[in-house]
Structures are given as structure tokens and as C-alpha cells.
Amino acid sequence: MSTTERPRILVVGGGYVGLYAARRILKKMRYGEATVTVVDPRSYMTYQPFLPEAAAGSISPRHVVVPLRRVLPKAEVLTGRVTTINQDRKVATIAPLVGEAYELPFDYLVIAMGAVSRTFPIPGLAENGIGMKGVEEAIGLRNHVLEQLDKADSTTDEDVRRKALTFVFVGGGFAGAETIGEVEDMARDAAKYYNNVKREDMRFLLVDVADKILPEVGPKLGAYGKEHLEGRGVEVYLKTGMDSCVDGHVVLNNGLEVDSNTIVWTAGVKPNPALSRFGLPLGPRGHVDTGTTLQVQGTDYIWAAGDNAQVPDLVGRKNGNENAWCPPNAQHALRQAKILGDNVVSGMRGFPQKEYSHANKGAVAGLGLHKGVAMIVMGKMKIKLKGRLAWYMHRAYHGMAMPTFNRKIRVFADWTLAMFLKREVVSLGAMENPREEFYEAAKPAPAPAAPAGAGDKPKAKAS
Template identity: 90%
Template sequence: MSTTERPRILVVGGGYVGLYAARRILKKMRYGEATVTVVDPRSYMTYQPFLPEAAAGSISPRHVVVPLRRVLPKAEVLTGRVTTIDQDRKVATVSPLVGEAYELPFDYLVVALGAISRTFPIPGLAEQGIGMKGIEEAIGLRNHVLEQLDKADSTTDEDVRRKALTFVFVGGGFAGAETIGEVEDLARDAAKYYNNVKREDMRFILVDAADKILPEVGPKLGKYGKEHLEGRGVEVYLSTSMDSCVDGHVVLKNGLEVDSNTIVWTAGVKPNPALARYGLPLGPRGHVDCNENLQVNGSDYIWAAGDNAQIPDMAARKAGVENAWCPPNAQHALRQAKVLGDNVISGMRGFPQKSYEHANKGAVAGLGLHKGVAMIVMGKVKIKLKGRLAWYMHRGYHGMAMPTWNRKIRVFADWTLAMFLKREVVSLGAMESPREEFYEAAKPAPVAAKPESEKAKAS
């Protein structure tokens, strides 16, 4: 960590907003004008809309993440967590991966912590659930699903087999619907290579407490998405929730009980709880309370955006929607980050702030290979697409939204190769404990017990 007399702009979080805001600030900043410091527990940013495709093997996991130090060569990137913020002293406490925590002074602060999975106190969820917020979870889910097929193919125990081939997904928003669509595709393809496993032997279940899935694309496309998944053999249970899943025994509110080794939790997100320790004004759901300039209310040197911020949706409010807030999606995060970066530079130079206003351009979702839904907003006209064309829209939009040309090219190369080569169905389950085999080979041999005659001589 460098020490400098220059003002420090501290960016807390290296996700979508943190990365793009830091890039914007570095681009607009004069040479030597300030030091930009980015703090995040991971040394990379994850493009979350591609996690379902990474879980299905359509994209290499390495291509879904962007290394912060490579993309921000002029910034100071620290791998750790900001645990507390003292606003009076303008000092943040940083807890690095190793070693003692230390204080880091700052002059301007950007809060971009993002969100974490929203969970409930359901018995067994912490032990059995698999999230879909990070690339590690996507890789883990892929290996886990293929490992279940390995188990089912190799066992003669019908109960073990049934439990291995039952897959439960909780949450019917973008993350849940896209993940179950991609994973069902993966399992269907993989089953061709097993002698004792067929798609008909598997059971896919999607559960949501709401009365529809994919609310982001509207009721008609949501209904199409539900019917499409059901046509592929997915059981969709709406207006219900999961009561418990202890030891993989799933109990739903509607009375259904199944045994499953795979319980994927995608039932929404909530702001990072670390925000509560920063002394910032928070909204009713724990978001940082900001004005239309992306400044934290009551402060002229702190900005926030993305999933951890409550930003007024000025476009919707001008259209007559009262108390409208920007939804937590990549469309808003990208645009907010750029305005935020400009406002930090303006604030540092004493210029007026610019308000954030962006009209919703629609939403796209992929439901597996060549399948999707899309709602494109053009002025007052909403164009609704489904099937292969919507899937192309989904890939095209997110492919171009992927940060850096390096990653864009790699993602499009993955898709191009997949057109000619079959999907990889290799399970690397040993990744979860890669040293286990070496430990078995290298662990000390047990000390042999001395014979009774030798014990007698020693005494």
C-alpha cells in the first residue's frame, strides 16, 4: 500500500459499479490529481448474468471474471474488507486477507459493496443450499450436478439414485429461471453418455413464493417461460415456499416432500450487511439512502450506486410513478457507475453534480441453449420476443455488456467453438478438496505398537 499526499478516492467493492466507477475516475482524472484505491475481498470482478452459462459449461469460468489489477493498472488494489468507516476522521479500517487490520485515510468515498443472497432461517438451508452469486458457486454447482449423475449411474440403491437425480431450485427470478434452464440442458446432454441414467429419471423442481416467474419481463413472457420449462419436464410450484431441507429432505409449503442432494437457492438478494457498520443513512431494506446525484444523503464526499444503494428512478418519477427506485440490475449499475465517476471528479474539483436518469430499456433472459425471452422497450412501445431470437438478444446484449474487450472476445470465442464442439461433461469434483489425494500419499505412517516382550525389557 502506497502512502501519498494526494487526495485518496476510496472505492469499497470491486464489483460492477466499483470497477466501472474506478475506470471512469482514472480516465477523467488529471495526472497526479488523486490516488484511487479499490478494496475488495476478491481480486476480480464477476459478471453475474453469465453465471448460469458458466454453470452449464457454455462459457469458461475464467472468462466470466475480470482481474482488477489488470484492468485498473493505475489504481491501488487491496485484497481485503473494509470493516468500519469513521466519517469524522475520514478513516476506513481495512482487514486484509492475512495480517493485522489497519487504518486507511480517505478524502472521497465510493460505496459499491453490492448484494448478497437473501436467505431465511429455514432448517437445513445453510448446510444444504447452493447459492449463485459468485463464480465459485457456479463451478461448484456444475461439478456437483455431474457428480450426482456419476453417483446415480454407479449405484444399485434406488433411494440413493432418486435423491441424486432430484434437483430443487428455489426462486423464479432471472437467476433461478436461467440457472434451472441451463442446468437442465447440461443434465440432458450429459445423460447421453451414461448407460443407467436418462433424462426421464431426473426430477427438476422450481419453487417460488410469488404467483409468477420472471417478473422482470412482464406477465405474458413470464407465463411463456413457465410453460416452456414445464414442457421440458420441470415442475413449477408457484405461491409456495420451502419449509425445511434438513439432510436434503425438502418440505414445501404446499405439502410436497422430496429427497434431494441438490438445493439451489436464488430467492433474491439483499444489500451487504457490512453497510450497517459504516454509519451511513440506510433505507427500509438496508440500502444506502442516496439522492438523484448518487450522493449519500447528508454528505458531499460519499457516493453509492448499484445493488447496495437506494437510487431514485427519475425517469419513472417523471412518468408519474411515485416513489420509484432503480431496480438492482446490470443495466442500471453500468450507467450509474459512469455518472458516479463523473460526479466524484466534479465534487473533487468543486463543480456541480449531475443527476442520474435512465429509462428502462427492457430485459432479456436465457433459458438454456437457443431458448429465451426478451422485452425491448422503445419509447412507449414494448417489443416482446421469445425462443431463439430472444436468446440471440440475450447473448448479444450481455456479450457486449461484459467488461473489457479481452473478456468480450473470449466469451464470443467460447460461444463460437460451442457451435462446432460438443458440451464438456467432465466433473471435477476433486476441486473442492484438491489436496486430499496428496495428503493420503504423504501423511506420516502410523507408529507401530511395540511388542509386549519389548515393553517388558524397557521396564
């Protein structure tokens, strides 16, 4: 970490907003005008809309992440967490991955910590649930599902087999519907290579407390998505929650009970709980309260955007909705990051701030290979697409939104190769514990058992 007399712009979080805001600031800044420091527990940014495809093996996991140090060569990148912020002293406490915590002074602050999975105190969820917020979880889910097929193909115990081939997904938004669509596709393909496992032996359940899935694309396309998944054998339970999943025994509040080794939790997100320790004004759901310029309310040196911010939706408010807020999606995050970067540079130079305003352009969702839904907004007209054409729109939009030219090329290369080569169905489950085999080989051999009576003292010879 360098020391400098220049003003420091501290970016807390290296996700979509943090990465793009830092790039924008560095691009707009004059040489030597300030130091940009980015702090994140990971040394890379994850493009989360591609996690379902990474879980299904359609995209290499390495291609859905962007290394921060490579993309931000002129910035300081610190791998660690910001644990506290003292606004009076303008000092942040950094907890690195190793070593003791230390204080880092700053002059301008960007809050871009994103969101975490929204969970509830459901018995067994912490021990058995699998999230879908990071690339590690996507890789883990893929390996886990293929391992279940391996188990089912190799066992003669019908209860073990049934539990291995039952897959429960909780949450019917983008993450849940896209993930179950992609994973079902992968499992259907993989079953062709097993002698004792067929698609008919598997059971996929999608559970949501709402009365519809994919609310982001509207009720008609959401209904189509539900019918499409059900046509592929997925059981969709709406207005239904999960009461418990202790030891993989899933109990739904509609009376249904199943045993499953695979419980995927995608039931929404919430702002990073660490925000509550920063002394910032928060909204009712824990988001940082910002104005239309993305400045945190009551400050002139702190900005926030993305999933951890409560940003007024000016377009919605002009249309009569006084309580409109920008939804947490990549469409807004990308555009907010650019305005935020411009406003930080303007604030540093004493220039006026720009307001953030963006009209919704629609939404796209992939439900597996060649399957999807899309709603494209063009002025007052909404174009609704489904099937293969919607899937092309999904890939085109997210392929272009993927940060950096390097990663765009790699993603499109993965898709192109998949047109000619069959899907990989190899489980690398040993990645979860890569040292286990070496440990078994290297651990000390147990001492040989002493023969019976070896510990007794010799008896005196009779005279």
C-alpha cells in the same frame, strides 16, 4: 500500499459499479490529481449475468471474471475488507486477507459493495444450500450436478439414486429460471453418455413464493417461460415456500416432500449487511439512501450506486410514480457507475453534480441453449420476443455489456467453438478438496500393531 499527499478516492467494492466507477474516475482525472484505491475481498470482478452459462459449461469460468489489477493499472487495489468507516476522521479500517487490520485515510468515498444472497432461517439451508452469486459457486454447482449423475450411474441403491437425481431450485427470478434452464440443458446432454441415467430419471423442481416467474420480463413472457420449462419436464411450484431441507430432505409448504442432494438458493438478494457498520443513512431494506446525483443523503463527499444503493428513478417519478426506485440490475449499474465517476471528479473540483436518469430498455433472459425470452422497450412500444431470437438478443446484449474487450473476445470465442464442438461434461469435483489425494499418499503410515503378548515381561526360567 503507497503513501501519498494527494487526495484519496476510496472505492469500497470491486464489482460492476466499483470497477466501472474507478475506470471512469481514472479516465477523467488529471495526472497526479488524486489516488484511487479499490478495496474488495476478491481480486477480480464477476459478471453475474453469465453465471448460469458458466454453471452449464457454455462459457469458461475464467472468462466471466475481470482481474482488477489488470484493468485498473493506475489504481491501488487492496485485497481485503473495509470493516468500519469513521466519517468524522475520514478513516476506513481495512482487514486484509492476512495480517492485522490497519486504518486508511480518505477524502472521497464510493460505496459499491453490491448485494448478497437473501436468505431466511430455514433449517438445513446453511448446511445444504448452494448459492449463485459468485463464479466459485457456479463452478461448484456444475461439478456437483455432474457428480450426482456419476453417483446415480454407479449405485444399485434406489434411494441413493433418486436423491442424487432430484434437483431443487428455490427462486424464480432471473437467477433461478436461467440457472435451472441451463443446468437442465447440461444434464440432458450429459445423460447421453451414461448407461444407467436418462433424462426421465431426473427430477427438476423450481419453487417460488410469488405467483409467477421472471417478473422482470412481464406477465405474458413469464407465463411463456413457465410453460416452456414445464414442457421440458421441470416441475414449477408457485406460491410455495421451503420449510426445511435438513440432510437434504426438502419439505415444501404445499405438502410436497422430496429428498435431494442439490438445493440451489436463488431467492433474491439484499444489500451487503456490512453497510450497517458504516454509519450511513439507510433505507427501509438496508440500502444506502442516495439522492438523484448518487450522493449519499446528508454528505458531499460520499457516493453510492448499484445493488447496495437506493437510487430515485427520475423517469418513473416523471410518469407519476412518486416512490419509483431504480431496480438492481446490470443495465442501471453500468450507467450509474459512469455518472458516479463523473460526479466524484466534479465534486473534487468543486463543479456541480449531474442527476442520474435512465429509461428502462427492457430485459432479456436465457433459458438454455437456443431458448430465451426478451422484452425490448423502444419509446412507448414494447417488443416481446421468445425462443431462439430472444436467446440471440440475450447473448448479444450481455456479450456487449461484458467489461473489457479482452473478455468480450473470450466469451464470443467460447460461444463460437460451442457451435462446432460438443458440450464438455467432465466433473472436476476434486477441485473442492485438491489436496485430499496427496494427503492420503503423504500421511504417515500407522504403526504396525504389536503381536499378542509382545508387551508382557519375560517369565523367569524354572530351575
